[in-house]
Amino acid sequence: MIRTGDVIHNSITGETIRFVETAADTDGERVTVDVLVEPNGFVASAHLHPYQTEVFEILEGSLTFKVDGAVIVAAAGESVTVDPKTAHQFWNASETTARFRCTVTPALQFEQLLETMFALANDGKTNKKGLPNPFRLAVIANHHFDDVRLPFPPAWVQKLGLIGGAPTGRLLGYKPTYTPDEVGEVAVV
Structure with missing residues (x-):
């Protein structure tokens, strides 16, 4: 079971996640994570969340998103909101590690x-x-x-x-x- 402060790493996709707020902390309202994405790192595949909204706040570096077919390069200080039922994926095309905070609402089984x-x-x-x-x-x-x-x-x-x-x-x-x-x-x- 994930707890606030837990850190998980994906050696294939180059993502490291630290849980800032868990479903248990928010009564299932949301999950908030800080994510590091190594250069050439990526989310496993294009996907959508039928009932969840994701807000990505870029804290360091830049990240490339494909949201509903549109390519967006977001840099530190910018955010990208992905509404339910919207196809999306992201990757780090830069030579430096990107860091973002992502809030997923509601938490469900994320x-x-x-x-x-x-x-x-x-x-x-x-x-x-x-x-x-x-x-x-x-x-x-x-x-x-x-x-x-x-x-x-x-x-x-x-x-x-x-x-x-x-x-x-x-x-x-x-x-x-x-x-x-x-x-x-x-x-x-």
């Missing part, structure tokens, strides 16, 4: 999703983009369908795919959460 994806990457259980194999991803995506989705195909098509993929992933032993201490895991390539 912390758990980050904790799971970062732990998988650090244990070598993702590809070079930071994504796990399709069956494990189906289990995670099905569990977090209210937190995050792909921008395309439409949500109903994604859910249809998860109807088959998630049960298969569970049969293979995958869970919607992951901690590095899990034992007896089956490797699926």
Whole structure:
């Protein structure tokens, strides 16, 4: 369980997150994190949050965003707001580390999703983009369908795919959460 002050790092995407406010601190109202993104670092994939707003306040350096198809380069002192159901992604195209504060409202299961994806990457259980194999991803995506989705195909098509993929992933032993201490895991390539 994530607590205020906890720090997690993703060795694949080059992101380090420090939790400033957690869902427990705010009664689920929001999560606030400070994020360092190394040069060439990135969020794992383009995505959208069906019910959450994200506000990115750039504190140091610059970050490139793609929000609803528009490319935005935001520098220190600027902010980018991403409304629910808006496709977005970010990356650090600069030669210096970027730092931003992100507030996600409402919190939902955002912390758990980050904790799971970062732990998988650090244990070598993702590809070079930071994504796990399709069956494990189906289990995670099905569990977090209210937190995050792909921008395309439409949500109903994604859910249809998860109807088959998630049960298969569970049969293979995958869970919607992951901690590095899990034992007896089956490797699926």
